[in-house]
Amino acid sequence: MKNFESSSLEAIAAALRHLDAGFSALPEFTASAPALDRIDSVLRETAERLRDNFPYFHPLYAGQMIKPPHPVARAAYALAMWINPNNHSLDGGRASSAMEKEAVAEIAGLFGWKEFLGHLTGGGTMANLEALWVAGQLKPGQTILASSAAHYTHARISGVLKLPFESIPRDDRGRLDCAALESRAARGDIGCVVATLGTTGTGAVDPLPEILRLRERFGFRVHADAAYGGYFTLAENLGPEARAAFDAAGEADSIVIDPHKHGLQPYGCGCVLFRDPVVGALYSHDSPYTYFSSDDLHLGEISVECSRAGASAVALWATQRLLPLNRGGEFAAGLTASRAAALDFAARLHEDPRWVLPFTPELDIVVWAPQAETAADASVLSRQIFERAAAENLHLALIDLPVSIFSSMTYKDNLKRVLCLRSVLMKPEHAAWIPEILNRLRGACV
Numbered sequence: 001m002k003n004f005e006s007s008s009l010e011a012i013a014a015a016l017r018h019l020d021a022g023f024s025a026l027p028e029f030t031a032s033a034p035a036l037d038r039i040d041s042v043l044r045e046t047a048e049r050l051r052d053n054f055p056y057f058h059p060l061y062a063g064q065m066i067k068p069p070h071p072v073a074r075a076a077y078a079l080a081m082w083i084n085p086n087n088h089s090l091d092g093g094r095a096s097s098a099m100e101k102e103a104v105a106e107i108a109g110l111f112g113w114k115e116f117l118g119h120l121t122g123g124g125t126m127a128n129l130e131a132l133w134v135a136g137q138l139k140p141g142q143t144i145l146a147s148s149a150a151h152y153t154h155a156r157i158s159g160v161l162k163l164p165f166e167s168i169p170r171d172d173r174g175r176l177d178c179a180a181l182e183s184r185a186a187r188g189d190i191g192c193v194v195a196t197l198g199t200t201g202t203g204a205v206d207p208l209p210e211i212l213r214l215r216e217r218f219g220f221r222v223h224a225d226a227a228y229g230g231y232f233t234l235a236e237n238l239g240p241e242a243r244a245a246f247d248a249a250g251e252a253d254s255i256v257i258d259p260h261k262h263g264l265q266p267y268g269c270g271c272v273l274f275r276d277p278v279v280g281a282l283y284s285h286d287s288p289y290t291y292f293s294s295d296d297l298h299l300g301e302i303s304v305e306c307s308r309a310g311a312s313a314v315a316l317w318a319t320q321r322l323l324p325l326n327r328g329g330e331f332a333a334g335l336t337a338s339r340a341a342a343l344d345f346a347a348r349l350h351e352d353p354r355w356v357l358p359f360t361p362e363l364d365i366v367v368w369a370p371q372a373e374t375a376a377d378a379s380v381l382s383r384q385i386f387e388r389a390a391a392e393n394l395h396l397a398l399i400d401l402p403v404s405i406f407s408s409m410t411y412k413d414n415l416k417r418v419l420c421l422r423s424v425l426m427k428p429e430h431a432a433w434i435p436e437i438l439n440r441l442r443g444a445c446v
């Protein structure tokens with residue numbers, strides 16, 4: 001195979017034989033499935049359909065926050081499919097529930113938490129929903145605040161939960177503006193402030209230490225949405241402000257971190273953590289169908305979702321066995337490398353008069369715009385370059401940003417927003433591919 005790793009297929013076959021042997025006490029039986037004899041042709045057709053995709057696995061895909069999982073995660077997930085455990089309850093997924101508890105405890109350890117409440121979720125949205133649902137129960141009817149650069153999910157979730165939501169302006173580096181937060185909080189009635197540790201658009205890290213100081217004065221809850229950025233706490237090359245924010249994350253009331261973003265996992269894997277395990281009481285419910293096989297904690301007892309893929313926990317557990325979440329370890333080196341790639345790419349763009357950059361990347365997202373006299377022209381150019389680059393197999397992303405983010409630019413028109421180019425350099429190979437990425441980007445400019 002030219003592009004895809006395939007040695008893990010052998011490893012899956014060997015592990016499957018081992019798994020099978022674990023059930024040898026049962027009378028022999030081979031599972032039958034209808035139409036199994038036609039699987040080859042359908043799978044070929046499936047592969048044909050899947051060819052219609054951007055090449056997320058390739059370093060020339062430097063667009064959205066997407067890459068395939070680590071081979072061990074893919075293999076462990078596939079292996080678990082021969083069982084298909086359901087982590088709702090120990091009745092549905094005994095081993096995978098235990099693996100989830102262990103893997104989640106390791107993630108909580110990233111923030112210094114030993115006593116906590118936490119579990120995996122279907123993704124970042126579900127994880128944030130639980131955090132805001134808990135905030136809403138503890139501070140009923142009070143307002144949720146997040147910066148205008150926070151993920152749109154917070155406004156939407158607040159709507160679902162029927163909690164009032166307000167947006168706080170961002171500063172010129174895309175971070176929550178604490179002066180604006182302070183004056184809003186002084187008016188009272190704030191239940192929870194969402195601090196984003198790594199905004200989806202630009203990778204900005206909100207000033208969590210200052211937000212926590214304001215919590216002392218105003219008594220709101222602080223929820224850290226580190227869905228994208230959370231694992232960067234392991235990076236060794238963060239700027240001082242981002243470092244301070246990640247170091248303070250353990251003081252937040254709740255944290256969301258997505259293994260399916262920077263944790264090398266397949267989609268369907270978010271994680272929510274609460275500093276105070278007592279909030280578990282808010283989830284209290286009866287399930288007349290499950291929770292019978294053990295008196296130990298069933299994960300459904302502390303999560304809003306009912307059925308959940310036990311395979312997600314299996315994949316995460318296996319990945320953390322191979323690549324523990326240690327400072328200075330191999331997994332941490334990947335985060336450091338991504339930020340280094342972003343810094344290098346940004347520095348090279350900065351040297352080229354064709355581009356303007358709003359700020360130095362805080363994590364591994366780079367945002368830049370073509371030099372132009374008006375925001376309208378810059379926007380047209382961004383789209384043209386995005387399309388031309390894609391035609392040359394360089395896949396970037398676009399982002400619509402307020403012009404105020406470019407403090408060094410005075411556009412001659414009065415437009416408030418400008419379309420920019422955006423790149424997430426989240427693959428280990430990106431650092432080595434930056435010259436080629438720049439080459440193709442230059443080619444897309446002519």
Ligand SMILES: Cc1ncc(COP(=O)(O)O)c(C=O)c1O
Binds near residue numbers: 123
């Ligand atoms: C900061 C942040 N929060 C929440 C989300 C939503 O997560 P999901 O897409 O996993 O539902 C994202 C997704 O990119 C994100 O970056």
